[in-house]
Amino acid sequence: MSRIKRWLNMHGKEFNADGTLKDEVRQQKLFRGSDPGAIDSYARRCKAEYDEWKRLDETDPEPWPVYTAYDFFTAEEKRQFNPDGSLNPKYVQEALDKGISEGWLEEMERRKKFEVDNYNRVSEKHAEQGINFGAWQMRGRIGNSTTYVQRRQQMEQDLRNFEDVDSLPFDKDTVF
Template identity: 70%
Template sequence: MSRIKRWINMHKKEFNSDGTLKDEARQQMLSEGANEAAIDDYADRLKSEYDEWKLLDETDPEPWPVYTAYDFFTPTEKQQFNPDGTLKPEYIESELKKGTSEGWLSEMERRKILEVENYNRVSARKAEMGINFGQQEMNRLRASSQTYVQRRQQMEVDLRNNEEPSSLPFDKDTAF
């Protein structure tokens, strides 16, 4: 989202959404013994920061990649589900032929729809605060997948060094 939304979120207790100091905040500072000049200086410095961030948003907006819940589906889930969480008709048909109950398929669909709705709700709430939830989740997944590869490589070394199987991060019979 925008820098300015993040600024507003950081300073919302003391500042209005246009970057000006709230009267209540000024009164609070005065009641705590701050003098007018110091308050004005503080308000001017943060208003300048606000104006700078706003200008940056207008002239050099930050990239905001948009990720949907579907971007986080596994390859298998992408074969089974539509982006909205409903089951694909061809998947339903093939599963019914295999003997899977309609009730179970309905439950799978219900759960996935809830998962998609939850992702959308959290993403929208975070966007209001200037946080790109989808980008955060994608970064987390990338980091954990790199960690997995590194742990697996270390396990290969540990196996060559005859380490105790209980100290390995994965079961040696299923890790490779």
């Protein structure tokens, strides 16, 4: 998503698509008693920011990695489901052989398809606002995994320092 699109999402009520202050906004500000020089200064600063963001879009576009709902499936879900949320025929046969009902398999598929459709809707809505939903979700997952490692390392240190067990982030018997 372009920086300009994000800028317009933030300032679009006051500014035109070319980054200039809307005439009716100028008139409202004058009517409220704002100083004309202050209005012009505000309009110039915002237009300069707009022009800089536009230049950056043209010379150094931001990367926009595309993630699908499938990228967030667990390993087991990837074995069971196709990227669109439908059940993998091989998995269906395995499940039926194990005695899992067809009704339950249909329900699993219905739920996963709903999850995939929901991810796609949310991703599309966020993209309209200049937000890469998939990248945001992925950063959260990566952040959670590094946080876990850091908390675990801190817990190991706390145990070596004989800290009170109640103050530890995890149960010491389940971590080590």
